[in-house]
Amino acid sequence: MRVGILGAGTMGRGIAEVVGRAGQAVVLYEPASAARAHAEAFLRERLPQAELQVTDALADLAAADVLIEAIPEDLTQKKALFLALTPLVGPTTLVATNTSALSVHELGRELTYRNRFLGWHFFNPAPRMPLVEVIPTAFTTEEAVQRSLTLLQAWGKVPVIAPDLPGFLVNRIARPYYVEALRLAEMGVPPEEIDRLMEGVGFRMGPFRLMDLIGVDVNHAVTQAVWAGLWYPTRFRPSWLQALKVAAGHLGRKAGQGFYRYATDASSPEDPKGPPAAPTTS
Structure with missing residues (x-):
C-alpha cells in the first residue's frame, strides 16, 4: 500500500512515522523547501528502513491508495488543495483530512470524490497517541468508513467515529x-x-x-x-x-x-x- 501525506509539519511528520512503522510506503508532499528537508532528515533518522519519498510535486501522489491532508487549519487553503488533487485521485482512493475542528462537510461537499472523503483526526504526538477520530460526512460511503477503521486499526490506532460538529468529540x-x-x-x-x-x-x-x-x-x-x-x-x-x-x-x-x-x-x-x-x- 502507498500512502500520500500532504504537509510535513508536526502532524504530517508524525502521521508519516505512523504509516512507515506499519510497513507502508510513504510519499510526503511539502512545497516549502526548509520544511521538506527537515521532515526528510527527521523521518530517515527514525525510520531508516522505510520506503519514503519526500517531494514538492503533487503529481508524485498519483499512485497513492490513501491520501491524508495535514496542512495548517485554513479552510480556503485546504479546499484549494483538495480541488487540486482531483485529477490524482483514483476510483478507489481514500482521501482524509486531519483537520482538528473545521467542517468536514464544508471541505468535501464540492469534491467529485466526496463519497471517499472523510476526516481522520490524529492527535499530537501522532506516533504515541492511539486515538484517531473518524468523521464521515453525509456523502461518505459505508465502505469508505469501514476501510478507514480497518486500516487505522492495522496501524495500531484506536479509531472512534465522531460527528461532524464543531470540535468533533x-x-x-x-x-x-x-x-x-x-x-x-x-x-x-x-x-x-x-x-x-x-x-x-x-x-x-x-x-x-x-x-x-x-x-x-x-x-x-x-x-x-x-x-x-x-x-x-x-x-x-x-x-x-x-x-x-x-x-x-x-x-x-x-x-x-x-x-x-x-x-x-x-x-x-x-x-x-x-x-x-x-x-x-x-
Missing part, C-alpha cells in the same frame, strides 16, 4: 481546559503555577505545556473554529493572550518559545517528555 470537550486556564493567565495567574496545579491533580501535562506541545497557533485556530461553529458563545471565547503569542511568533516547542522558553530549538517537538527550560509571559 475531543476538541469540544477539551476547550474548557485551555480556555479557562487562559482566562486565569489573563487575570495574572502564572501559567507555570496553573500547570503545576493541574499536573498535581493527575493531568499528565498542564494546559500551557500542552498548548506549547500542540502548537500555540494550532490550539488558537481550533478554539476560533469551535467558537465560530457554535455561534460565538462566551464560554469558548478565544484568548487575547494566546492571540498575542501567535502574533509574536511564540508558537511553542516548534518555535523554541511559547508560554515557556525551551533549551533547544525543539528539534523533537513530538516528544512530550521533559520539563520546559523556563516560563515566560513575554
Whole structure:
C-alpha cells in the first residue's frame, strides 16, 4: 500500500512515522523547501528502513491508495488543495483530512470524490497517541468508513467515529481546559503555577505545556473554529493572550518559545517528555 501525506509539519511528520512503522510506503508532499528537508532528515533518522519519498510535486501522489491532508487549519487553503488533487485521485482512493475542528462537510461537499472523503483526526504526538477520530460526512460511503477503521486499526490506532460538529468529540470537550486556564493567565495567574496545579491533580501535562506541545497557533485556530461553529458563545471565547503569542511568533516547542522558553530549538517537538527550560509571559 502507498500512502500520500500532504504537509510535513508536526502532524504530517508524525502521521508519516505512523504509516512507515506499519510497513507502508510513504510519499510526503511539502512545497516549502526548509520544511521538506527537515521532515526528510527527521523521518530517515527514525525510520531508516522505510520506503519514503519526500517531494514538492503533487503529481508524485498519483499512485497513492490513501491520501491524508495535514496542512495548517485554513479552510480556503485546504479546499484549494483538495480541488487540486482531483485529477490524482483514483476510483478507489481514500482521501482524509486531519483537520482538528473545521467542517468536514464544508471541505468535501464540492469534491467529485466526496463519497471517499472523510476526516481522520490524529492527535499530537501522532506516533504515541492511539486515538484517531473518524468523521464521515453525509456523502461518505459505508465502505469508505469501514476501510478507514480497518486500516487505522492495522496501524495500531484506536479509531472512534465522531460527528461532524464543531470540535468533533475531543476538541469540544477539551476547550474548557485551555480556555479557562487562559482566562486565569489573563487575570495574572502564572501559567507555570496553573500547570503545576493541574499536573498535581493527575493531568499528565498542564494546559500551557500542552498548548506549547500542540502548537500555540494550532490550539488558537481550533478554539476560533469551535467558537465560530457554535455561534460565538462566551464560554469558548478565544484568548487575547494566546492571540498575542501567535502574533509574536511564540508558537511553542516548534518555535523554541511559547508560554515557556525551551533549551533547544525543539528539534523533537513530538516528544512530550521533559520539563520546559523556563516560563515566560513575554
